[in-house]
Amino acid sequence: MEKLLDLLSENARMTTEELAVMLNKTEEEVANQISEYEKKGVIRGYHALIDWDKVDENQATALIELKVIPKRDKGFDEIAERIMEFKEVESVYLMSGGYDLAVTVKGKSMQEIALFVARRLSPLESVQSTATHFVLTRYKDRGIVLNPEDEKNDERRSVFCD
Amino acid sequence: MIDYESRMNDEIVRLKPSGIRRFFDIAAEMDNVISLSIGEPDFSTPWHVRQTGIQSLEKGRTWYSPNRGFMELREEISKWFARRYHVEYDPKSEVLVTVGGSEALDLCIRSLVNPGDEVLIPEPSFVCYVPLTEMARGVPVIIETKAEDQFRLTAEALEEKITPKTKLLILPFPNNPTGAVMRREHLEAVARVVEKHDLLVLSDEIYSVLTYGETGHVSFAEIDGMRERTIVVNGFSKAFAMTGWRLGYALGPKELIRQMTKLHQYAIMSAPTTAQYAAVEAMKNGEEDIEYMRGQYDMRRRLIVDGLNSMGLDCFEPEGAFYVFPSIKKTGLTSEDFCERLIYAKQVAVVPGVAFGNCGEGFVRVAYSNSIKNISEALKRIKDFLQEI
Known part of the structure; x- marks a missing residue:
């Protein structure tokens, strides 16, 4: 199924x-x-996939890489759970590789996100360092192509002509 | 002024253009059209196959291939066919790579038919068999298949049309436009007649991987005694969504393939090189792609058959290809009127059944090689259309 x-x-x-x-x-x-x-819990919900850029010009999204110090016994769970409480935070992933947590944050402007990182995330006790990457253009999200110019039209052509 | 027509080959001048075309043209000029008239996959060629083609270009492999096709490709075709359909063909002498299945059909008919030979053509079927036969100065003899037989060719209908002049039987299954398939027992019944009357068979199996019943496609060449009497035509277009690459092949006894190869040599030289490199990849690693696409088509097929039946356009359950062939007799319209009114009123393009032979009158061909979203929307529009006429 x-x-x-x-x-x-x-x-x-x-x-x-x-x-x-x-x-x-x-x-x-x-x-x-x-x-x-x-x-x-396989199906976690039914949500509309919204292209917020179309609704409101004042939107910004950033991917923030966090290096954190894991806690004894609790590992990364405690800090991850703390971070996901912020309503600005869209997703929190524990990553392999050069940093620990990948956090996506949405705000009204880059400025607002920068403030969020400086005032809320950085001061958290176990956060060692942050690197903030702003999203410039969203081409595809959750498997859906967002840019209408990229959207596939039916380009198949008539085969038969005289 | 030169009267060109009087100077040209009479047979060519008499050939009729395909009836599929007109509705494409109307569709092309409208906005918001959903075209269920296109007889090709909506998928693009799988990426790994495209990539192999690109790599061959990057490496500058842009030369001719041998007339019969690259040996590596012929070997892969031979293995693939044996794996799926249990018939062995010698890659050296029994496989010919062609420019699409279409070229293979032409080569086969021209190589076998003498002027006056009768060629048996079940209809409704793809549009090329009759003109190709006429160009070979053969005599097309139509065998009408019927909805009550699930549009299969029956031994009785075949037997009825055989005369001392009958040379060749064309077997177009899985069928475009009806979606009919011939199961093993149906092929066996036909094979007995073929044997009795010493016929040759051109089995056009281009849709062979697209069957949806419990039993998969059976190649006519697999039926007892039929390998030696059959040219099988197949290709990459439908199985791997490679229509634009123009690549097909013919399989058959070496004596027949040898004659066909001469014609191919002089008319075409060899099939496209880039396409052949890509096709090797498709044959080696394309099983998952086939299964994925087949699964998608199958879901769409169920959706569209259910939708059409529930609005009163009866269609028998098509078990192959990507077409349904509903009856529109209840509307009282001819198939051409139906299609024309549908496209003007609701911007949905389908093809009149009559384009595939006179016995296709009263039906339309609906291709479900389109997205679920478009199919659902098209079904809604057709339903509205039926209520308005």
Whole structure:
């Protein structure tokens, strides 16, 4: 039933009926499977993918690399959990490689994000250093191409002509 | 003023242009059109295949290939075909790489048909068999397949059309435009007639990887006694979404392939080199791509068949290719009127069944090689259209 997840991740608004037809299942089977996924936490929600640039000019996003000192027994969990409490923070990942936590932050301006990093993140006890990278253009997000000029039109052409 | 037509080959002048075309032209001039009329994959060629083609260009491998195609490609084709369809062909003498399946069809018909020979052509089917037969001065004999037989060729219908002049049977399955497939038992029934009347067969299996039933495609050459009587035509266009690369192949007994190769040599020289490098990669590492695309087509197929049936456009369950062939008889329109009114009223392009033979009248061909989003939207529009007429 991973196909069901593929279909939903592409378009969560498809009806159970449509999904059932495509997957050759009954509507009941599909509905049960979906609620099982929800219960197990496989499906974490159904959100619109919004291109905020279109809604509000005053938007900025940054990817912040954090080096942190892990706590004995708790490792990185404690600091990660602290950081994810900030409403400005969109995502928090523990990374392999040259730094520890990757944090994406959204704000009204680069200025606002810079202040957030300086006043909220940097002072946290276990944070050693930060590096802030601002997003300039978002081409593709969660598998969806955002720039309409890049969006694929049907470029297939008529084959038959005299 | 020169009267060009009077100076030209009469057969060429008499050839009719394909009926698929007109609706493309109308569609091209409109905005917001959803075209379910295009007979090619909406996928691009898998990236690793494209990359191999690019690399061959980067390395400057831009020369001719041998007439029959690169040996490495012929070997891969031979292995691929044996793996999937259990028939062995000698890459040296029984495989010919062509410019698309289309060239292979032409070579085969021209190599086999003498003036006056009768060629049996099941219809509805792709548009090229009749003109190619006529250009070879053969006589096309149409066998009409029917919705109640799931558009399969039956042994009885075949037997009925055989005369002492019958030379060749064309077997276009999985079928464009109906989506019909011939299962093993149906092929076996046909094979008995072929044997009895000592016919040769051109089996156009270009959609062979796109079947959706429980049993996969069976090549006609796999049926007992048929390998020696059959030219199999296949290619890369549909299986690997490589239509623009123009690459196909013919498989058959070496005596037939040798004659076809002469024609190919003089008319074409050799198939495109870049495409052949890419095709080697497709044959070696393309199974996952095939399965992915087939899975996607299958979901779309279910969606569109269910949608059309529930709005009263009856379609039998197509088991192959990427077409459905619903009956529009209930609307009282001809297939051409239906398509024309649909595109003007709702900007959805489909192809009249009559373009694929007279017995296609009363049906339209709907291609589901399009995104789920477009298919859903097109279904809504067709439903509205039906309520308005």
